[in-house]
Amino acid sequence: MCTQRVHQNNVEFLVCYFPMMLLAMINEPTKTYYASIVVLLGRMITALGYYKGASKRVVGGWFHFGEYYVVYLAGKFAYKLVYDE
Numbered sequence: 001m002c003t004q005r006v007h008q009n010n011v012e013f014l015v016c017y018f019p020m021m022l023l024a025m026i027n028e029p030t031k032t033y034y035a036s037i038v039v040l041l042g043r044m045i046t047a048l049g050y051y052k053g054a055s056k057r058v059v060g061g062w063f064h065f066g067e068y069y070v071v072y073l074a075g076k077f078a079y080k081l082v083y084d085e
Contacts (some may be wrong), residue, residue, distance in 0.1 A: 006050045010043065017067065023072035027080065032073055038066030 017039070024032040042063020048057040 027077035
């Protein structure tokens with residue numbers, strides 16, 4: 001059952017993450033790439049922990065640092081588009 005939950009968790013996350021990542025990559029492709037590698041590795045470690053039990057999924061929780069950085073880059077690009085700097 002944990003495997004099914006890991007899959008569902010990733011589907012729910014990636015539906016929101018990929019559009020932000022693509023938007024951020026238009027303006028800052030290299031920085032977005034490295035942040036996305038952090039997210040990918042963190043999600044993989046989270047999944048491995050989740051397979052052992054739901055309480056062990058926090059091991060890969062550091063993937064949020066890469067995620068938040070991608071959100072920042074996408075917001076920065078959107079701000080740049082709106083205010084034409």
